[in-house]
Amino acid sequence: MGKKQNWMILCCMLGLVWLSGCAPSSQEAKKVPEMKVGILVYRKEDTFLGTIVEAFEAAAKYAEQQENIKISVSVMDGRGSQAVQTGQIEKCIDQKYDVICVNLVDRTVAASIIDQAKAAQIPLIFFNREPVKEDLERWDKVYYVGAVAKESGILQGHLIADAYLNNPERFDKNNDQKLQYVMLEGEQGHQDALLRTEYSIRTLVSEGIQMDKLVNDTANWHRSQAATKMSQWLEKYGNAIEVVICNNDDMALGAIDAYKAAKKLEELPFIVGIDGTPPAMEALAEGTLYGTIKNDEQKQAQAMFQLCYSLVFHGKAESDYTLEKGKYIFINYLPVEREIDKVSTGNKEQ
Ligand code: GAL
Numbered sequence: 001m002g003k004k005q006n007w008m009i010l011c012c013m014l015g016l017v018w019l020s021g022c023a024p025s026s027q028e029a030k031k032v033p034e035m036k037v038g039i040l041v042y043r044k045e046d047t048f049l050g051t052i053v054e055a056f057e058a059a060a061k062y063a064e065q066q067e068n069i070k071i072s073v074s075v076m077d078g079r080g081s082q083a084v085q086t087g088q089i090e091k092c093i094d095q096k097y098d099v100i101c102v103n104l105v106d107r108t109v110a111a112s113i114i115d116q117a118k119a120a121q122i123p124l125i126f127f128n129r130e131p132v133k134e135d136l137e138r139w140d141k142v143y144y145v146g147a148v149a150k151e152s153g154i155l156q157g158h159l160i161a162d163a164y165l166n167n168p169e170r171f172d173k174n175n176d177q178k179l180q181y182v183m184l185e186g187e188q189g190h191q192d193a194l195l196r197t198e199y200s201i202r203t204l205v206s207e208g209i210q211m212d213k214l215v216n217d218t219a220n221w222h223r224s225q226a227a228t229k230m231s232q233w234l235e236k237y238g239n240a241i242e243v244v245i246c247n248n249d250d251m252a253l254g255a256i257d258a259y260k261a262a263k264k265l266e267e268l269p270f271i272v273g274i275d276g277t278p279p280a281m282e283a284l285a286e287g288t289l290y291g292t293i294k295n296d297e298q299k300q301a302q303a304m305f306q307l308c309y310s311l312v313f314h315g316k317a318e319s320d321y322t323l324e325k326g327k328y329i330f331i332n333y334l335p336v337e338r339e340i341d342k343v344s345t346g347n348k349e350q
Pocket residue numbers: 046047048049128129190192221247248249250274275295
């Protein structure tokens with residue numbers, strides 16, 4: 001999706017209604033009210049996180065255009081190192097940022113970060129990598145915005161099950177009534193990797209499908225690592241691979257790269273990802289990716305932006321999205337398949 005389209009969707013969704021009434025009144029605001037936000041990501045090249053950052057920046061720009069306010073958004077890259085990211089958080093605290101949004105490198109270190117932010121009274125919004133409940137309960141100005149990982153696994157399982165049950169001959173190449181699959185997993189210890197892996201398979205099995213795992217491994221959400229793994233598996237298992245289940249789209253694209261590099265596109269199995277990133281949507285249109293589950297970056301970014309805005313200008317957390325237990329905002333996932341392959345009832349109730 002192009003920037004312009006993103007922008008238009010955002011303008012419609014964020015809406016004037018939400019912003020109006022939130023702005024400080026003109027009597028209060030002698031000088032232009034300002035908000036300084038830090039956005040810290042575990043790795044800037046991560047495709048999905050790039051889309052969240054872009055949507056957040058667009059929301060900030062839009063709000064600035066609607067109101068007489070100034071918003072500065074500083075995006076910092078943790079480069080995969082918690083030590084680097086912790087240093088960046090300390091810098092944001094020293095420089096008196098108004099609010100800090102953190103996509104942790106290592107989600108087990110949240111407690112000490114929360115304690116530092118609390119001492120400085122700077123609200124913290126964690127996103128995408130969910131700290132444990134006990135850590136989030138250390139202070140009331142700590143929030144989490146993300147999606148329910150388990151739901152994406154269930155939807156991915158249903159997407160594969162629907163396709164297979166509607167056309168078993170197409171997928172069961174060796175006709176043994178089982179689905180031979182390989183699984184490309186995200187980073188070990190990440191809630192999305194663990195739950196997507198578990199619930200995609202559980203869902204398929206609960207639909208009565210016999211799953212036969214050939215091999216699984218982590219490719220850390222990376223396209224290139226996934227391509228390397230897939231090339232090795234392709235050499236070993238070749239045409240026996242009927243399904244490639246991927247914890248995210250970048251790894252699904254890596255798997256497709258491996259088939260392209262081996263000039264085996266005619267053997268391309270049923271490849272599914274999660275995220276619905278722009279390059280994945282292109283692969284879907286091209287016909288190499290079978291399906292994906294949309295991880296809604298627009299809504300996640302809006303929810304984060306609304307929290308930042310209301311915390312800074314109103315001193316309390318407000319959002320169009322439900323704030324569970326005063327702390328959590330979870331955005332739903334949605335299945336996306338190629339038009340020509342749509343076979344079923346679409347979005348199933350969970
Ligand atoms: C997941 C997403 C992955 C990757 C990961 C990073 O939610 O599906 O593509 O971005 O977060 O933490």
